Amino acid sequence: MSQAVTRSTTGPATAAGPGLLASLDPLLREWLPRQRWFAGKGRPVTGFSLVAATELLPLEGKLGLYHLLVRAHQPLAPVPGAGVEDGIPHPGDCYQLLIGVREALPPRLAPALIGHVHDGPLAGRTVYEALYDPRPAEVILEALRTQARIGGLRFVRRDEIRPDLVPRLMTAEQSNSSVVYGDTFILKLLRRVVPGTNPDLELPLALAREGCPRVPPPTAWVTAEAAETGAEEPYVLAVLQPFVQGATDGWELALRELAKGEDFSAEARALGRATAEVHTALARALPTVTLGHLQLQSLVEGMTARLEAAAQAVPALRPYAPALHSAYEALADLAAEGHTWTAQRVHGDLHLGQCLRAPAGDWSLIDFEGEPARPLAERRMAQPAVRDVAGMLRSFDYAAHSAGGPPALEWAAACRAAYCTGYAEAGGNDPRTDPVLLRACETDKAVYEVVYEARHRPDWLAVPLSAIRRLAGPGPA
Incomplete structure (x- = not known):
């Protein structure tokens, strides 16, 4: 393979950065909001500011490659009390862009088109989403393999990487971007x-x-x-991990079995065991804390604030808000009586789509970023492990509602029970033995889902609202 990284832009390219961004501005205003991973949908982009620019391939050749960190400025959403916690980003979200530059795009790269530049340093050229193009993807892998430092970018390698692995972009909808290299590695490029x-x-x-x-x-x-970048800490931009060849993600597998009318309980039970094993390992690896009255009060206040903001943002939620508050109040009452809980680091956004089943039947958990709409400090806080359990229980409901009908709801109930049984077998604590905490965490997750679906997928709003009705009703949740 030829030398992948030919020039850094710590000097000239950084100076040219503002001019480069100004020339890209009208194109990015059209292109960026259309991307699945853009977080500020529904509000106009009023401008951009450059955080960092690095040239990974020089423009002397037929192909140029820029790495950009760009802030997209937007007005605050007109929702009282709205903020990051309910899925609305503050103005100035920073996005990672890989911009390819060519004289003209070949037909195979047509889906990657960003636009044609009319002025500035790239005038007369075509810019595009570079990850669609194998050559830029090779540049990234070679930089990782050689542990390069290019401008402000640092490429760190923990294990050996074989060269000349053929890259391919994964096109499934997701909140980041992923490239598979020769069925050996998968690179997750974080976008926001x-x-x-x-x-x-x-x-x-x-x-x-x-x-x-x-x-x-x-x-x-x-x-x-x-x-x-001018920040107090580095940005983590991408992670390369082994690719689980032949694996099926849990969401696809569950829907396939549901469509065939097949029982999924054995897989749900195995997935519960896998989840408990990960939680046990995390509790060994990182500190745990005890949640007493004051800590639980803070946890409940956060849940309550999210519910109130969500009810303001989504009118369909408002009739259920008083009953949902009772789920949080019951947890606060237990804490006031002296009950304590253990908190630890957790996955933070666990659902069927974050799980992979290998051909041999083993389950793996992936994507530990947490709910990206929440602040980083919150995502790194210790939480009750049942929060992940609640997320998976909600995912079984999502799968069932995508099929519809009473048989699907019975399928979900069986999966939920089997998952908790498997979790208890491997972790020793059956989540169902703490129904107050489980109900509070599942309610908090369903409230988050209501806001997400209302903003991004209105056709799916009925799914979390169905759970809201159940959780707000009388009797056990």
Whole structure:
């Protein structure tokens, strides 16, 4: 393979950065909001500011490649009390872009088109989403393999990487971007980035040190140094992990079995065991804390604030808000009586789509970023492990509602029970023995889902609202 990284832009390219961004501005205003991973949908982009720019391939050749960290400025959403916690980002979200530059795009790259530049340093050229193009993807892997430093970008390798692996972009809808290299590695490129320790790298590294086989260990990663971005901490930009060849994600597998009328309880039980094994390893690897009255009060206040903001944002939720408050009040009452709970680091956004079943039948957990709409500090806080359990229980409901009908709801109930049974077998604590905490966490998750679906997928809003009706009703949830 030829030399992948030919020039850094710590000097000239950084100086040209503002002119480069100004020339891209009208194109990015049209292109960026259409991307699945853009968080500020529904509000206009009023401008951009450059955090960092690095040239990974020089423009002297037929192909140029820029790495950009760009802030997209938007007005605040007109929802009283709305903020990051209910899925609305503050103005100035920082996005990671890989911009390819060519004279003209070949037909195979037509879906990657961003637009044609009319002025500035790229005038007369065509720019596009570079990950669709194998050559830029090769550049990233070679930089990781050689542990390069290019401008403010640092490429760190933990294990050996074979060269000349053929890349392909995964086109499934997701909140980040992924490239598979020769069925050996998968690179997850984080799109909306913040400075600080990202749990999507932190937790798999901790689990690797514990020898936990349920999570693919990080092979390499990319960071942007704080000195180059003006932040207090580096940005984590991408993580390379082993690719589980032939694996099926839990969502696809569950829907397939549901469509055939097949029982999924055995798989749900195995998935419960896998979840408990990951939680046990995380509790060994990282500190745990005891949640007493004051800590639980803070947890309940956070849940209550999210419910109130969600009810303001989504009118369909308002009739159920008083009953949902009772789920949080019951938890606060137990804390006031002296009950305590253990909190630890958790996955934070666990659902069927975050789980992979290998051909041999083993389950793995992936994507430890947490709910990206929440602040990084919150995503890194210790939480009751049942929060992950609640997320998976909600995912079984989602699968069932996608099929519809009483048989599907019975399927979901069986999966939920089997999952909890498997979790108890491997972790020793059946989540159903703490119904107050489980109900509060499942309610909090359903409230989050209501806001997400209302903003991004209105056709799916009925799914979390169905859970809201159940959780707000009398009797056990």
